[in-house]
Amino acid sequence: MLSLNHRIGASRGFIRAFSTTPSRNADLAKLILIGRLGKDPELRFTKSQKEYVQYTVATTNYPPPPPNASGSRNEAKTTWHTVLSFNPGVNNYLRMLKKGSQVFVETNFELREPDPNADPDTPQGQRQIFLRHESIRVLKSPRSTSEEENESLE
Template sequence: MLNLIPTTRQTLLRGGRAFSTTATVRDLARMQVLGRLAADPELKTTRNGKDFVRYTVATSDPPSGPAEDGERAPTTTSYHRFYAFGDRGVDRMKNIKKGYRVLVDAEFRIERTPGEEGQAGRDTLLALHRGIQVISKPKEAGEA
């Protein structure tokens, strides 16, 4: 019978992974957002002179149940801001306009800004565009 315990123990002590032939991958935080572009994407430039696009996707959050008075609670809207870097991301966003229904794939991280003395710090969600798919375009005026 194969004795895999010593091999596994040695692999773990070296920091490797047992029974794997693939390279290790860094941790990853990803999100997908399905919604509509709230405005036309904005072309911006970094301090280093690199172009990037900033855009916002609006999503509707259905009510979780009736309001206290028994009436239907209103639907709320959330706004999600994304940043697209690199030539491919910037070029792709040039053809997508306000009102397009899109599915965005993004990596994200939380950046903490320390607060002033006696003030709480502020957390900011930074969502970096990995890809976008147009689901539908808005209907033109006069279309039914």
């Protein structure tokens, strides 16, 4: 049977295992998007000819904003998110996805500060959020043209 002091000592060791000391290698910034692909994913190349896939996810804020002073509501707003994937194994899969697919996407993100020497009207002169693909799940495939035609005939 364990003595009270031994159990307290053991539990203290357990507490130390979950220290609140910051660990730089565990820092993370993640963004989850649930929306629709705005267009088919595109294969692109960096300046050094490294292949990557770029795709865009449209999300709409829901519920819509609260009513204003007159009692009317503004329309829900759509936001377009550009995501980049540098993983060759995933890129082939991404390129098969179609515009309109409803997707669940996990990304890592990095906030990039503007270049102080750049024109503020250019992308380089503005703060940017860089979204790097981590995972994607297709929740619903887009309707094909033949499905839409069959439904309209019914």
